Amino acid sequence: MGIKRVSVIGAGQMGSGIAQVAAQSGFPVVLLDTKEEFVQKGFNTIAKNLDRSVSKGRITEEEKAEILNRITTTTDMEDAARDADIVIEAVIENMGVKTEVFRQLDELCPGHAILASNTSSLPITEIAAATKRPEQVIGMHFMNPVPVMKLVEVIRGLATSDEVFQTVMQLAGEMGKHPVEVNDFPGFVSNRVLMPMINEAIYAVYEGVATPEAIDEVMKLGMNHPMGPLTLADFIGLDTCLYIMETLYEGFGDSKYRPCPLLRKYVKAGWLGRKSGRGFYVYE
Ligand code: CAA
Secondary structure, eight states, X not given: OOOOOEEEEOOSXXXXXXXXXXXXXXXXXXXXXXXXXXXXXXXXXXXXHHHHHHHTTSSOHHHHHHHHHTEEEESOHHHHHTTOSEEEEOOOSOHXXXXXXXXXXXXXXXXXXXXXXXXXXXXXXXXXXXXXXXXXXXXXXXXXSTTTOOEEXXXXXXXXXXXHHHHHHHHHHHTTOEEEEEESXXXXXXXXXXXXXXXXXXXXXXXXXXXHHHXXXXXXXXXXXXXXXXXXXXXXXXXXXXXXXHHHHHHHOOGGGOOOHHHHHHHHHTOOBGGGTBSSSBOO
């Protein structure tokens, strides 16, 4: 089955990035969020990213206009569902919210449509169970910042069909990404490996081993990571980091995944990283 039309649910950091790469790859895209101001913010982020590409000479003004023209914004789920061959959901990491979105999409989308989730750690099998088409539900986990990062983890739920899996692997390639197949276990691969490293870096701050700056320098200069783990945690959002650690801890029942008390404390204080202006670092 070939994908011709893509819809994206959620116009935040991830959703707008996914809409941008889909439109850049030639797909007509419908981008939805619950409020007009949220979709406009997402659309403006895409326009700003494309402006940067124009100023760097990677695309022309005409190409920028064509890409933006391929994106329709809406706050009405029926608009997003009606003609979609695939819907990629990128709403808040909350099982209740996600299953409600999938239940609605299942009712409103054409029978052939694939329903994909950009969840970073929630079980695809459980999301799929909220629909009457679990064989057409799959995980498509993009990395932040979506326009830059090459990887898409493609997560097969228990019931995901081979045909849907192959279609999504091909779509990810057509979107200029490198898809990697992963089975449905808590945190998949990316966050099962990344988050315990970030959590351990937070323990190192908590136990006074070194300052956040020193820890980040060790990992940047010693391991060639593009960002140190604490800068990366602030970039991802400390609430998201905590949520993923809790998903791992609950999903495996293993104390090695316990979230660091300092991470909990920061989240309770509202120190969520870059988006709130303060996390391990302070942002102007
Ligand atoms: N949107 C679009 N483009 C962006 C961007 C954004 N938010 N941020 C940076 N870029 C682009 C820049 O325009 C620049 O493009 P050119 O090379 O064409 O000029 C390029 O990325 C490099 O940016 P900078 O030179 O400003 O800075 P940098 O070299 O430090 O790179 C970075 C920035 C790509 C973010 C790099 O620091 C990096 O790779 N960091 C690690 C990111 C990472 O690990 N992401 C995964 C997070 S985990 C996740 O997403 C999964 C989850 O479930 C939590």
